[in-house]
Amino acid sequence: MTTIVDGTVPHSVLAPLVRGLCINAVNMPRTVIPGTAVSGGTAIPETALIIDISSAFSKNSDGGVLFNEESAAKVLNEAYAAWEFEMVPSGAEAVRSTGSVKKQPSCIALNGENGLLALYWIDRDLDSALKRRAENDSSFIEETVPPAQSTDITPRGLSSKGRGDVVKNRIAVVTGGAQGFGEQIVLGLASSGALVFIADLNIKGAKKLADRINAAGGRTAAIAVSLDVTSEESAEALFKTIAETAGGLDLCVSNAGILNAGSVMEQELKSFKFTTEVNYVGYFIMAKYSGRLLKLQSLTSPAWKTDIIQINSKSGLEGSNKNGAYAGSKFGGIGLTASFALELVEYNVKVNSICPGNFFDGPLWSDPEKGLFVQYLNAGKVAGARTIADVKAYYEGRVPMKRGCEGPDVMKAIYYLVEQDYETGQALPVTGGQVMLH
Numbered sequence: 001m002t003t004i005v006d007g008t009v010p011h012s013v014l015a016p017l018v019r020g021l022c023i024n025a026v027n028m029p030r031t032v033i034p035g036t037a038v039s040g041g042t043a044i045p046e047t048a049l050i051i052d053i054s055s056a057f058s059k060n061s062d063g064g065v066l067f068n069e070e071s072a073a074k075v076l077n078e079a080y081a082a083w084e085f086e087m088v089p090s091g092a093e094a095v096r097s098t099g100s101v102k103k104q105p106s107c108i109a110l111n112g113e114n115g116l117l118a119l120y121w122i123d124r125d126l127d128s129a130l131k132r133r134a135e136n137d138s139s140f141i142e143e144t145v146p147p148a149q150s151t152d153i154t155p156r157g158l159s160s161k162g163r164g165d166v167v168k169n170r171i172a173v174v175t176g177g178a179q180g181f182g183e184q185i186v187l188g189l190a191s192s193g194a195l196v197f198i199a200d201l202n203i204k205g206a207k208k209l210a211d212r213i214n215a216a217g218g219r220t221a222a223i224a225v226s227l228d229v230t231s232e233e234s235a236e237a238l239f240k241t242i243a244e245t246a247g248g249l250d251l252c253v254s255n256a257g258i259l260n261a262g263s264v265m266e267q268e269l270k271s272f273k274f275t276t277e278v279n280y281v282g283y284f285i286m287a288k289y290s291g292r293l294l295k296l297q298s299l300t301s302p303a304w305k306t307d308i309i310q311i312n313s314k315s316g317l318e319g320s321n322k323n324g325a326y327a328g329s330k331f332g333g334i335g336l337t338a339s340f341a342l343e344l345v346e347y348n349v350k351v352n353s354i355c356p357g358n359f360f361d362g363p364l365w366s367d368p369e370k371g372l373f374v375q376y377l378n379a380g381k382v383a384g385a386r387t388i389a390d391v392k393a394y395y396e397g398r399v400p401m402k403r404g405c406e407g408p409d410v411m412k413a414i415y416y417l418v419e420q421d422y423e424t425g426q427a428l429p430v431t432g433g434q435v436m437l438h
């Protein structure tokens with residue numbers, strides 16, 4: 001239930017309900033963008049699906065207007081089913097089972113008591129939806145829906161498509177996406193056809209990366225948004241932006257993290273708390289606000305599975321000498337993952353952690369000035385090491401597979417978790433055998 005004082009429901013509430021509705025009909029991701037402002041006297045295209053949601057509004061004892069999201073979701077689903085039935089009188093299920101081409105409205109108008117509340121344009125991806133809006137093109141989206149019962153000898157679900165296809169046209173956010181593992185994940189998702197919000201404190205770096213990706217791909221595949229994962233206001237604003245820009249979300253990668261090493265006997269409390277704040281509290285904040293958006297969207301798409309994935313660490317699975325603040329925050333993160341998974345399963349949100357080994361080629365280790373290799377060399381941490389290469393060789397030698405963890409290793413774990421719809425609450429190691437389950 002949302003309380004609305006002035007009678008208008010924000011796009012950040014309505015758009016996810018519409019997105020869920022459209023996903024539910026075709027079992028594929030959709031992008032939903034708002035039409036022109038209602039006050040501008042928006043004309044509703046003739047082929048738009050118009051749904052009256054006035055029954056979702058009520059008044060409380062003080063005369064304030066309330067909007068009930070659950071009853072709006074019910075009205076939306078019923079109206080869509082009626083529209084489908086009208087389009088295909090033999091029944092929408094028949095279309096599903098024969099695997100024929102299915103029509104979907106590309107424009108949905110929501111009406112309240114006093115007329116138009118909001119108008120949405122729908123398509124497979126952001127650029128197509130923007131083009132439709134610009135051209136006022138409300139022709140139906142035609143989708144070939146695979147048959148529910150395949151007669152093929154390969155049972156449905158056992159054959160694997162291209163691995164990256166699992167995120168094609170999905171909407172994702174990656175925190176700390178401007179560099180390091182986050183950058184690798186952004187590049188992986190964008191090159192697999194997802195729309196990725198790069199959310200980072202370093203907005204300049206995030207913008208630079210988004211520009212590079214969009215120029216190389218010739219489409220809008222990445223959007224930079226400023227975020228501080230330790231701030232609730234910042235997180236709330238991020239998910240509002242995502243809902244208003246693309247209609248909703250399929251995947252939240254909580255990756256932003258910091259490492260402040262130090263002896264338990266010497267580390268400053270401030271430094272310990274800061275690590276906990278970013279790595280542990282920051283993950284809670286991201287799960288809180290992404291969870292709210294995913295829950296809202298699921299009201300109209302109860303069968304659609306979505307994901308929250310935390311980038312944890314091998315230090316979340318075993319102790320890390322003189323690095324307790326980091327390891328503690330990561331161990332705690334796995335407790336959060338398991339707990340959030342139990343709660344959010346009701347909304348078909350899977351919650352999992354990935355625990356990578358050391359990313360030696362990333363800035364954390366390889367930055368020529370501040371990287372861990374140069375720090376360890378200068379501190380004499382590796383006996384006999386005279387160059388950065390010596391320090392690197394020492395750490396690589398500790399991994400059974402003799403190399404550090406890289407972007408593609410983490411991406412395979414992400415694709416697995418998104419594709420796997422029968423697992424939640426897990427911590428998945430990607431360590432080249434350095435940490436084994438015990």
Ligand SMILES: NC(=O)c1ccc[n+]([C@@H]2O[C@H](COP(=O)([O-])OP(=O)(O)OC[C@H]3O[C@@H](n4cnc5c(N)ncnc54)[C@H](O)[C@@H]3O)[C@@H](O)[C@H]2O)c1
Binds near residue numbers: 175357
């Ligand atoms: N690098 C490794 O060897 C390694 C190994 C295992 C796990 N990890 C984990 O992977 C994740 C990324 O690590 P990395 O090494 O790529 O880090 P990195 O330092 O290279 O990049 C971190 C990014 O997060 C951003 N960031 C920092 N604080 C933020 C905040 N409060 N709000 C929003 N953004 C913020 C930074 O601006 C930066 O872009 C972390 O969670 C880390 O614990 C890293």
